[in-house]
Amino acid sequence: MPSLIVRNIDVETKERLRMQAARHGRSMEAEVRDILAKQLAPPKPPGESLYEAMRRRIEPFGGVELDIPPRGPDREPPDFS
Secondary structure (H helix, E strand, O other): OOOOOOOOOOHHHHHHHHHHHHHHOOOHHHHHHHHHHHHHOOOOOOOOOHHHHHHHHHHHHOOOOOOOOOOOOOOOOOOOO
16 A cells, blocks of 8 residues: 655644544544545535435335415504513
């Protein structure tokens, strides 16, 4: 497996990497591998919207027609006097 050496990392960056690796329970080397893999992974295609998912599930049954109730007059605002 190929190796990679990174030189001249400032002390503060190395310390943050060490702390992050410790939080994740792994070595700094494993943490760097994980960071690189996540950052360089191919982008995921956009997911299905909620509307599209619902339509896909309901359409085989003929869809759904909803009656929209008529709008009535707005109620009077409360009197705070």
